[in-house]
Amino acid sequence: MGATTESELSINITRTGVVTFWGGNFTPLTSALELDGYVLDGNPFSPQPTDNPQGLTQVGGETIWRTPLVALNAGVLVSREFYVPSSGRGFVRVLDKFYNITGQAITVDPRLTSKNQYWGPGQIQMTSSGDAELDSRDTWVTQMKNSNNPEEPSRTRILNVFADAAGRQTLRSDEIYSDAYLRWTIGYHIQVPANEHRVVMNFMTMENLDDPAQDSAAVLQSLGENALYGISAEDRSRIVNFTLCADADRDLLCDSAETVAGTLSNNPDSDADSFNDEMEVRLGTDPNDPASVPSFSIYTLTDGEEGSKLLRQTGFTGTLTEVQSFNDQFSALDFDDYGALWLSTMQSNEFALAPFNVTTLSLGDKLWPPASGELLGTSGAYGTRYYMHLTDRELEEGADAVPALVIGANMDGSNYTPWAIAADTRCGNAMTFSNTQTLLINGCALQRPDDNGSGWSPIAALDFAADFAEQPRILAMDALQVSDNLLVLVEDTFNGTKRRSLGLLDSKTGKIKRLGAMPVDAKGISVKFNDFQNVVKWPIEIVPA
16 A cells, blocks of 8 residues: 655555655665564465455545454454555554453563665664663654765654653563664553453654754654544553543544633534634634634636636635636646646647646646546646546447546656546536545545555445535535545536536535535636645755765
């Protein structure tokens, strides 16, 4: 499984739970947080027979994956759970869950090992206690390549947060080791009661020292931001190496903090504005006022005198104002990870993509990927541009051509077609990228790719609110990366006349509420948050002489 965060930190997790990750052209670790004794039968990297699948299982469409249960011994089973945030700070969180299947308490001594990529000059190591020696007094460790050129020091470092101050009592002093060169090991000593389970939690990330935010150790150790996202109440109460506060509604805001903020401890979104309480407190908006939301802009396209116009509004209800006019008839748009707005056009059966800088109002050079048919939308992340067209296509060899959604991709000048599926246009068609995966509107349902990537699975059936009129159809959508919602452009027929509206689609339930009117010729939609960008520009790696 591979995932890339909004901060451009790419993480790969094998089906046996071995982690590697990198930013830009970096591959600092050959493996991270490898659990001793966790071995699946046979070669862990060979394909499994179809009648005996073993590997990572995604949890409910979230960026959370679990490995199979494995017996460490006759009395203890273990499973590993991995979480990779799709937006904001980039890291991987690992929960090792130890299940005691006997009738008496059992002591478990798990050990996690991380191995550096070979580097001749070795590593510079720092620990939470302020020195270079890793021991049971510490709660985190960092390592950074030791440059052989003092004038060009390394600018990236690995960070492993493995306990908080109280959780140090679970550390096993004789199993904590680092040679600051090839590897480091964190050992624990925990007791699992009869017929119970206990959880050990670890965080791993990589920081760019040129980035202004150098607080990952403090944030993760204090379990801030989204560090605890998606952990079940059952597992929260059984984590042994960190102290977790009570959080009844699991909105990542402690019940005590909810009392201070005046929010509801049994409702993750007290003011029902589609942004959860923790996020509003963190970003400085009022979690009790539905009119107070994180600052963001919505962009769309309309017809111009000769080509098209780019329009922008602030928030869900702001007034649309013109940003720029173009000679080209652009009809789809999407922001990439670096803030460039990609505009797309399909004219005379030629498809083109062009980056537009919304600050300097400059249009970049066009790309010309091969495509045909009606352009329905574009989306992208991590250097790849996806684009979807409606065209007649033969989906099976020798079969008749049928209306199909053809999703193409452009990456580093290479073009390929990851998906081509039968089109069901009853409720419209649209695509976007969210939570490290492509989302699709087809067959009146929100869909995501199957785990094997060969097909599509429904997430939720579309349920339009009563204030939409006849024959509502989604024409475009974009992810609100800081929530579980998708912004959609909807066309319906009101009193015999076509109209277009802004809507909010709940990605878990499929419910769509109408937010307000849009121009009748609006085409495409894209969202840019003003206070929630966390894109790291990775420096060039220093290569030893």
